[in-house]
Amino acid sequence: MRKIAVAAGMSFGILVSSLSADILKTHLSHMVHEKDATPGMVDLSRLDMPIGGPVKSRSSHAVIATVDGYKIRKKEADAYIKSRTKGKITDFDALPKDQQLRLVRELSLPLLMASQAKKELSEQEKEGAYVSAWIRKQAAKVTVTDAEVQMLYNQLKQKAMERNATNTILPPFESVKNKMKSQILEKKIMDGLMKDVKIEVAAPTALPPMMIRKP
Incomplete structure (x- = not known):
């Protein structure tokens, strides 16, 4: 059997099969807490309130809450509150009890949504969520400048003029800058995905001479 090695794009199906369910939770978490999302449940205006005296901070591995069987460790809460307050608060145990409860509720949202998604979404819908999360992650690493978009626009304009397309x-x-920027971004992501990828295409097996029909 003859095999031909060719550099080509990798299908999303291959990509999705290697992704873990944790990506769905991360994707949902980002959607809930992204910059322009609905304000969080934690009252940030009161996070610097003293709680009435020094409190011994627990170990970073201590379980601070359990949500549907999932254990939330203190290090997760510390990292989250540090991010939400831009470093203003770094210790979950320094929060008043009511704020701790609110913070845990907010941390629980992506966990609960991921749990429901696993139960209710079809395999095709789950794959779509995985791919969307991966593309979003890659898009954050890629930069497309206005100069690149302008260059592509000028090239298209020049081709139109050469064809005398009056x-x-x-x-x-x-009016088309944002759409073109998205297309360039997508192309960069796909080019990066395809780089150095090799796919072996198997040629069909040749029939024995006795099985070949003569005209």
Whole structure:
């Protein structure tokens, strides 16, 4: 059997099969707490309230709460509150009891949503969530400048002029800039995914001479 090694794109199906369910939880968590999302449940204006005296901080591995069987460790709560307060508060145990409860409730949201998603979403819907999370993660690493978009726009405009496409009206740059930027971003992500990937394509097995029909 002859095999041909070719550099080509990797299918999303192959990618999805290697992703863990934790990605879904992370994706949902980011959606809940991203910058422009609905304000969180924790009252940040009161997080610097004294709680009435020094409190001994527990170990970072201590379990501070249990949500549907999932144990939330203090280090998770510490990291989360540090992020939410931009470093203003770094110790979960320094919060008043009511604030601790509110923080745990907020931390629980992505866990509960992920649990329900696993039960209610079809395999196809789960794969879509995994792919969306992966693309979003990659998009955060890729930069597309206005200069790149302008260059692509100019190239398309030049090609249109070379074809003497007098009936083709190219939309103004500003009206298509964001869409073109998304297309360039997608291409960069796909190019990175395809880089150095090898796929072996198996050629069909040749039939024995006796089985070949003569005209």
